Amino acid sequence: MKITLLGTGSPLPSATCAGPSTLVQADNQHILVDAGRSVVMRLLAAGCPPPFVSAVLLTHLHSDHISDLNDVITTRWIASPAATPLPIYGPIGTKKMVDGLLAMLSQDEGYRLAHHTDLRAAGGMKLEVHEIEAGHTFAIGGVSISVHETDHRPVAPTIGFRIEHGGTVAALAGDTIPCEGLYGMCKDADFYVQTVIREDQVRSLAPLVPTGERFLDIIDYHSTVQQAAQTATKCGVKTLVLTHFVPAIQPGGEAEWHAMAAEFFSGEIIIGPDLTFVEK
Ligand SMILES: [Zn+2]
Numbered sequence: 545m546k547i548t549l550l551g552t553g554s555p556l557p558s559a560t561c562a563g564p565s566t567l568v569q570a571d572n573q574h575i576l577v578d579a580g581r582s583v584v585m586r587l588l589a590a591g592c593p594p595p596f597v598s599a600v601l602l603t604h605l606h607s608d609h610i611s612d613l614n615d616v617i618t619t620r621w622i623a624s625p626a627a628t629p630l631p632i633y634g635p636i637g638t639k640k641m642v643d644g645l646l647a648m649l650s651q652d653e654g655y656r657l658a659h660h661t662d663l664r665a666a667g668g669m670k671l672e673v674h675e676i677e678a679g680h681t682f683a684i685g686g687v688s689i690s691v692h693e694t695d696h697r698p699v700a701p702t703i704g705f706r707i708e709h710g711g712t713v714a715a716l717a718g719d720t721i722p723c724e725g726l727y728g729m730c731k732d733a734d735f736y737v738q739t740v741i742r743e744d745q746v747r748s749l750a751p752l753v754p755t756g757e758r759f760l761d762i763i764d765y766h767s768t769v770q771q772a773a774q775t776a777t778k779c780g781v782k783t784l785v786l787t788h789f790v791p792a793i794q795p796g797g798e799a800e801w802h803a804m805a806a807e808f809f810s811g812e813i814i815i816g817p818d819l820t821f822v823e824k
């Protein structure tokens with residue numbers, strides 16, 4: 545299994561970090577978890593062009609996690625020789641969001657269908673949307689996936705994925721504070737991928753920006769670096785992979801983040817930049 549951090553950013557724009565998105569590859573399947581800003585550029589850089597994407601899994605419907613899903617849908621469609629349906633798995637509400645995307649894309653779809661005989665013969669963009677909840681299980685090829693409840697309230701429902709193949713387990717958490725659902729998902733995992741914030745930096749930056757009060761609100765519903773490390777220790781995971789850096793890590797700043805996590809977790813700790821991968 546190979547896990548690549550395609551984008552380690554957040555809603556805050558960054559010149560170096562793409563939006564939140566992680567690629568899990570196993571059993572010749574290419575599973576995209578979330579689809580943030582510039583995901584298609586990072587897919588190419590990771591050697592996985594959109595037509596190769598087997599399925600998209602969404603942890604929640606916050607804009608930073610879905611902002612370029614439309615680009616994945618369109619590019620996969622127009623670059624594929626055979627228009628196979630793209631399975632999209634996400635929490636309740638995903639159908640409504642995807643219907644909106646398809647409405648947005650309908651004029652473009654019409655132009656391309658009018659222009660290209662083979663696309664017309666294949667019958668337009670095809671998606672298979674599955675709304676899933678904690679407790680559900682499904683498979684992408686030989687890769688088993690179970691769905692777990694996370695806590696990102698007031699955003700709800702939010703979910704994480706425990707992905708297993710060939711005895712290797714990866715837990716992909718999305719945005720959440722530590723909670724029972726998260727602990728169950730991460731139990732004894734080889735890899736635990738957690739979106740994190742630096743509470744100390746958020747608190748020191750907030751007074752300096754006009755939207756400071758709103759910026760402080762993000763502390764309510766994300767794991768801090770320390771909390772992610774504590775969850776990793778509590779659940780006996782082998783490797784902690786941090787992503788979704790708020791604020792973006794300055795070049796060369798990874799060591800400080802690493803040290804903060806290492807105070808609470810003695811296993812391997814992996815911290816971006818974009819396109820960093822782990823493999824087992
Ligand atoms: Zn987020």
Ligand SMILES: [Zn+2]
Pocket residue numbers: 604606696699719
């Ligand atoms: Zn979120």
